[in-house]
Structure formats: C-alpha cells, structure tokens
Amino acid sequence: MPVISSKGKAMPESPIRKLAPFAEKALKEGKHIFHLNIGQPDIKTPVEALNAVRDHKLDVLAYSHSAGFESFRKKLAGYYAKHDITISSDDILVTTGGSEALIFTMGSITDPGDEIIVPEPFYANYYSFSTQSTVKVVPVISQIDNGFALPPIKDFEKLITSKTKAILICNPGNPTGYLYSKEEIKQLADLAIKYDLFLISDEVYREFVYDDSEHYSILQESILDEHAIVVDSVSKRYSMCGARIGCMVSKNKSVMETAMKFAQARLSPPTFAQIASEAALEAPESYYTETVAKYKIRRDTLVEGLRQIPGIKVAIPNGAFYCIAELPIKDADHFTKWLLDEFHVNNETVMLAPAAGFYSSPNEGLNQVRIAYVLNRRDLKKAINILKLALAKYTDQESFSTVKEKVTL
Incomplete structure (x- = not known):
C-alpha cells in the first residue's frame, strides 16, 4: 500500500479548525454557537x-x-x-x-x-x-x-x-x-x-x-x-x-x-x-475609523468581562482583534471540546481556540485559549457569561476528579 510522506505526517492540525466536528455535532443538536475561535470579521465588506x-x-x-x-x-x-x-x-x-x-x-x-x-x-x-x-x-x-x-x-x-x-x-x-x-x-x-x-x-x-x-x-x-x-x-x-x-x-x-x-x-x-x-482601496477613510472604533469597544467589553471571572488572566491587546486568556484549568483542549459537546446555557455555547496550538514548544499554553472578539457587543457579553458559568461547572468537575483520583490511589 502506498504510504503518506513524512512531511504530510508532520503537518500540524489547525488549532482554529480542528474542533469543527464538535461544532457540527453541537449544531445538529440544535445548539447556537458563539464563535470566538476564528478571526472571521462580521464587519461588512466595503x-x-x-x-x-x-x-x-x-x-x-x-x-x-x-x-x-x-x-x-x-x-x-x-x-x-x-x-x-x-x-x-x-x-x-x-x-x-x-x-x-x-x-x-x-x-x-x-x-x-x-x-x-x-x-x-x-x-x-x-x-x-x-x-x-x-x-x-x-x-x-x-x-x-x-x-x-x-x-x-x-x-x-x-x-x-x-x-x-x-x-x-x-x-x-x-x-x-x-x-x-x-x-x-x-x-x-x-x-x-x-x-x-x-x-x-x-x-x-x-x-x-x-x-x-x-x-x-x-x-x-x-x-x-x-x-x-x-x-x-x-x-x-x-x-x-x-x-x-x-x-x-x-x-x-x-x-x-x-x-x-x-x-x-x-x-x-x-x-x-x-x-x-x-x-x-477606494473605500473612504471613515471605513477604517468606524471599523477600528467598533473593535476597540469589543476589546474593552471582552477584557472587562474576562477580568470579572475568577482565575482568568488576560493581557490587554493593543492591536488586531485577538487576545490570549489563561484559564483556571489544566487542559484547554479538553475544556474547549467539553464546551461544545457537553455544556450549554439555554442551548447556547461558546467555541474557543486552544492556545497550545499557537506554540511549538512542548507543554506551553496548555491552560490558555485564543479569543477572537469578532462578535457584536451584545453577543460578546452573552458569550462571556456562558464562559463564566462553564468554568464554574468545569472546575468543580476537575476538582472532584482530582480528589477522586487521590482517594483511589
């Protein structure tokens, strides 16, 4: 049987897109997903x-x-x-x-x-x-x-x-x-x-x-x-x-x-x-200024909201429309899958990008996620609240699992 190249095997999965099967399953189950995982702007094209x-x-x-x-x-x-x-x-x-x-x-x-x-x-x-x-x-x-x-x-x-x-x-x-x-x-x-x-x-x-x-x-x-x-x-x-x-x-x-x-x-x-x-390139200067103003409001909304959640660490981004947030968990990859697969608030959940995929050094960014603030302010606030509730439930489960493992040992 012909074999795949070493280069092909070495190609990494996209940390941004690899959760697509979990998102597709969530959608089939009737859930609404707030997409904070990918830098797809909702601003209108000129x-x-x-x-x-x-x-x-x-x-x-x-x-x-x-x-x-x-x-x-x-x-x-x-x-x-x-x-x-x-x-x-x-x-x-x-x-x-x-x-x-x-x-x-x-x-x-x-x-x-x-x-x-x-x-x-x-x-x-x-x-x-x-x-x-x-x-x-x-x-x-x-x-x-x-x-x-x-x-x-x-x-x-x-x-x-x-x-x-x-x-x-x-x-x-x-x-x-x-x-x-x-x-x-x-x-x-x-x-x-x-x-x-x-x-x-x-x-x-x-x-x-x-x-x-x-x-x-x-x-x-x-x-x-x-x-x-x-x-x-x-x-x-x-x-x-x-x-x-x-x-x-x-x-x-x-x-x-x-x-x-x-x-x-x-x-x-x-x-x-x-x-x-x-x-x-013929778009008026107002296209840039209005777009940047919208993203600044979104950035401020996101950072302020994240800082209200216990255990989260986030740096204020001065450009682009992303930030890295450090969560009070051990495994962001598992958490982001769990968000899509098992958690929802009134049939709504959030999709994030595990940040370990943005590092090439092993064991870096394991408890971090990348968040793209490409949603309007109302949806951002809803997504932040869902994340807050999800973390509370997830960390409780994580703590219970740790205690149970110690008892078993």
Whole structure:
C-alpha cells in the first residue's frame, strides 16, 4: 500500500479548525454557537469592492500578470505612502492571500533545514508553512505577564546559528494582539543587520491599533532595505477573508525576482478577487475609523468581562482583534471540546481556540485559549457569561476528579 510522506505526517492540525466536528455535532443538536475561535470579521465588506465585481465588464475571465494587476500594485504603493512607507509597485507581488506570501518568502530565502526564529505564541499556520518548506521554526517565548512583549534581544541571540536565515514577527500579533513599539522594531532591525538576517513582518492587522497607539513598519527602517520582507493581506482590513488576496513587499530586488519564479509557477492570483481588492482601496477613510472604533469597544467589553471571572488572566491587546486568556484549568483542549459537546446555557455555547496550538514548544499554553472578539457587543457579553458559568461547572468537575483520583490511589 502506498504510504503518506513524512512531511504530510508532520503537518500540524489547525488549532482554529480542528474542533469543527464538535461544532457540527453541537449544531445538529440544535445548539447556537458563539464563535470566538476564528478571526472571521462580521464587519461588512466595503461596498466599493462588491460593486466592482458586480458591475464588471469582462468578456473573458483571463489570467492576470503573475505579480498581479499593475494598477492594483500602484494603488497599493499609494496606500503604503499614506502610512509613511515609501515603495514602488515593483516592490510588491500580489499573492493568493497572506498565506501564499509567507510560502513564497520561505521558499525564496531558505533551504531545507534552515531556521527561522519566531516569538511565540505565533499564528499557527507559520508552523504549517515552515513544514511545507522544510524549514525549522525556532521559538523564543514571550510572556502573558508583560502582555507578550518582545522577548529580550539576548534571548534571540542565544538561538542564532549558522542555519538561521530570518526572524519572523506578526505586528500587531495574532494570537496575542500585541503591538510592537518603534523601539522594539529598531532593536530587531539592529539584530538583523548585526547577524545579516532577513526580518519578516506579518502586518495584515496594521489598521487595527487602539488607545492612540501607532503601527510602525519594518519598511520604515531604512537600514533594512535589503533585509525587510512584509506580508500583507486584504482579508482583515476590508473584511474580505474569502477574496484570498495578499501581497509580499520588499525592496530587496533579488528576493522579489526569486519570489516571482514561485508566482509564475502558480500562474496568477485570482482575477475577480483582485478587482474587488483594488476597488476596496477606494473605500473612504471613515471605513477604517468606524471599523477600528467598533473593535476597540469589543476589546474593552471582552477584557472587562474576562477580568470579572475568577482565575482568568488576560493581557490587554493593543492591536488586531485577538487576545490570549489563561484559564483556571489544566487542559484547554479538553475544556474547549467539553464546551461544545457537553455544556450549554439555554442551548447556547461558546467555541474557543486552544492556545497550545499557537506554540511549538512542548507543554506551553496548555491552560490558555485564543479569543477572537469578532462578535457584536451584545453577543460578546452573552458569550462571556456562558464562559463564566462553564468554568464554574468545569472546575468543580476537575476538582472532584482530582480528589477522586487521590482517594483511589
């Protein structure tokens, strides 16, 4: 019988999607699920994007250039200019989602067995993409007690070897919501120059920053012109997850020429999705400001609610729309399944993402969950109350099981 590849066996399950069978069972049982497990915004897609597809004049749905529409890339360069980032359309490669941008990046700068240092917890698919690229993720652990701030630079330096090719960050962070400061970005820039490394920044949540904070891109560091690679996407910014349009941005010509060969191999990014994404750039500034204002209210509602639940530890996220919460339990994986399988309040329950899947270090994040605050305020409050009641019942059961085990022994 033919066998599955070692690479295939090594591919991790998604901590975000692996609970789908439990959710499907709960739905068949008539339960309503509040989905806090996945970053699917409920904000409406800009009407400009939808109308552009609806009103298209195409007679043939043809390939585009492998780098994406030139008109789209020029408008993207204009978008970045508004954020004090000076690049040209030639520095941009349109990809099928930010995911493909990361895969192209890894393929362009690493060989099998090379290493990329990543602060953890990190976006779970980084591990999947590195497995596909036969690259080793080397984690440097950040801590919930300081809000998942950048680990000390000396912790990075201890991990750098002859195999190290890059440092990868997500700014603002998924799953933590942490926003790196300008000073932290400069520290990483100096480190990249010192050891001649690439610095990759996943900046798909750049618009979502709160409390008068500002996003600072690695592309704003002139010393990084040959070292910086940015991954971006329209998925979250314009609530267009299904469009699957992203981009890879770098001033390093060799990197972009190499990435183009990967782009040519997959022919082109999807045409209709590019039409919608280009049009989305015409959305008024109020679209961003109103969207960010909604998420700030949701963040405040979530954090305030979680802090009222005994035993929960949560850091205030300054960006994106996620947070990591540490629960007063031993096994978040079991708890999240139990929520769907056995618990409900008036036939309603909550779906969370176990945070251990956002770590590559063993035994990290076992009692943590990632929460995506992508629901309206009313539903968030209901979900928090369900979580509070669930934890009370679950921890009682956990305590009883521990006592029973001790008695048995």
